[in-house]
Amino acid sequence: MDKMEDYIEIAGEKFKSRLFIGTARYPNVQVMLNAIEASGAEIVTVAIRRIKPQTETENILELLSKKWKLLPNTAGCFTAKEAVITARLAREILGTNWIKLEVIGDEETLYPDVEQLVQAAKELVNEGFVVLPYCNDDPVVCKKLEKIGCAAVMPLGAPIGSGMGILNPYNIRIIKQNSKVPIIVDAGVGTASDVCIAMELGCDGVLVNTAIAQAKDPVKMAKAIKLAVEAGRFAYFAGRIPKKLFATPSTTMGDKIEIS
């Protein structure tokens, strides 16, 4: 693999970085900006919330939009209707038809509501959105979302913010092997090695938020995860050896001395 020519392509747009960064839960805005910078990411996610004029803080749009492509999400939406309206509001504000579609089914696990998710994805694709749905690590659901016309599919590695890593690497592999659109693991990453595993499995990218934002040193973790994406990608192309139960000597056993 020539690193210079390796890029991820989504809806006709090419990106050198396979790392997508969430902007929530950082200790402060400066750390967030430094961490995104260190990650080398080109796309960062943002959310849409009701305005509170009395408690106005920084203008996130101004801070981020000059340097990075903003990918709005529909986080916190529990119905297809809420998600579709949120996506339209995001398009109106940001002038982008890209949407990271989330339709949550349960507050405790934050697992997607697949029925509502599929419905929202259909509506948004029909309206011309570039839909990137956050979904379960279920090969059937991922295929369904691809067939609807989603530009990429974003299966979870583990529940959002759990840091448990890639809980079902076998499913992620199946999802990737079956897919013609990019597969981006979204949610569950705890540290750099989790990202490396996702990339070794052949995933096209990874979205990370909490693992960086809540690390003791978010900027260092951003750098570590950047390197993990690259390492995992190289390892995927290099092709790992199969796992075996018993040892195979790496040094030849022939011609060794034998002392009786």
Add this chain to the structure above:
Amino acid sequence: MNIKVKFNGKEVVTENLSLEEFLKANGIDPSRRDIGIALNNEVIPKKNCNGIRIKNGDSIEVVKIVVGG
């Protein structure tokens, strides 16, 4: 004459205003780049705010870009 509308989920009593006047009365500059407006679940382009009068029973949502994952 006063009317009742729902503004970001809360019922408020207001004068019969244009959408732009209503936003200004609530401390929101309608020309801000980072906000979006929906009236009765329909997204309203910001440039149209002045031409729309709010009416009794309307539901107004005003949102902005925030950090998110």
